Amino acid sequence: MLKSLNTAATGMAAQQTNMDVIANNIANVSTAGFKRSRAEFEDLMYQTQKEPGTASGLNAYSPNGVQVGLGVRTAGVQKDFAGGQAQITKNPLDLQIEGSGFFQVLTADGETAYTRDGAFKKDPNGRLVDKNGNTLQPEITVPANVSGIEVAPTGEVRVITGLNDVPQTIGQIDVVNFVNPAGLKAMGKNLFTQTPSSGQAIASRPGLNGTGYLAQGQLESSNVNIVDEMVNMITAQRAMETNSKVMQASDQMLQAINNLR
Incomplete structure (x- = not known):
């Protein structure tokens, strides 16, 4: 249960970085020669409970295995050098x-x-x-x-x-x-x-x-497309809200466990 809390926290931190990048793009929409940036993410290490391909019987192998991801992190911020107007x-x-x-x-x-x-x-x-x-x-x-x-x-x-x-x-x-x-x-x-x-x-x-x-x-002119940035901002906001819902759900599940008699 605690893993889901930490995983959702990494998702919120990643979306905060994403929002910071988008905010900088929008702030520089009128800056001559400015080039927009794009945040790029990668998944973190996995907790492997069963390796894919593990023998599960005579001449039988596990087709998928059991691997649980532990979240996301910012891998880089890419500059887009496409020309402006x-x-x-x-x-x-x-x-x-x-x-x-x-x-x-x-x-x-x-x-x-x-x-x-x-x-x-x-x-x-x-x-x-x-x-x-x-x-x-x-x-x-x-x-x-x-x-x-x-x-x-x-x-x-x-x-x-x-x-x-x-x-x-x-x-x-x-x-x-x-x-x-x-x-x-x-x-x-x-x-x-x-x-x-x-x-x-x-x-x-x-x-x-x-x-x-x-x-x-x-x-x-700046190569920032304000419509694209608004769409990206809404996507980042909804992703942040979804991760916060995961934390709330995990907290409620922990509360239910604590209330067991």
């Missing part, structure tokens, strides 16, 4: 990767990080930085006297200083990809860092080696 901003420094790949930025502590959020700005020195001041890599510095900036789909950055001037190339924006993007570590602030699970960063020009081209004047 394009959000047109007409800001020349807003960039979207139309396909696979990440922008590479250098954080204040000298660490290399990766992001899908292409909302870049100029710092006081004219360098392109993200909203937290992390410098885009390779570094791009925009002169102060430019009248227009153009980013080609292949990442080439050109500026115009006058209406009759020839556009000048000032740099190249590269993107990086990973063998296993789901293995990246989420650091918050729309940033990811490399891990042994993700593999090494592979830098290339946009459009090469399976990466997407760049689109200027637009951002990638």
Whole structure:
């Protein structure tokens, strides 16, 4: 009887984790470049009372055995890197990767990080930085006297200083990809860092080696589908309620046993 209490408790804990993941997805429905997560679960060890295939007589074997599961646990939280919808901003420094790949930025502590959020700005020195001041890599510095900036789909950055001037190339924006993007570590602030699970960063020009081209004047919206998340939330809520009913039923059965004379 006590096993059912503990088993139901693991189910409630798992659904709480599931609800936490869903809540984070819904909270970031308007976050540019955000990628939704999905909680994944696995069953715990089994208490084997009779092994499957155990001899039950002369030339006879138990077809199923007796194995009682002891609950569930969270096996992992999977990131879904499917592309989000394009959000047109007409800001020349807003960039979207139309396909696979990440922008590479250098954080204040000298660490290399990766992001899908292409909302870049100029710092006081004219360098392109993200909203937290992390410098885009390779570094791009925009002169102060430019009248227009153009980013080609292949990442080439050109500026115009006058209406009759020839556009000048000032740099190249590269993107990086990973063998296993789901293995990246989420650091918050729309940033990811490399891990042994993700593999090494592979830098290339946009459009090469399976990466997407760049689109200027637009951002990638979150890939969270609010309807799907609401359905998942209801499912998690009902699963939590069902596990609580199991605990109540187990408690009532223990109460009946305690009341025996």
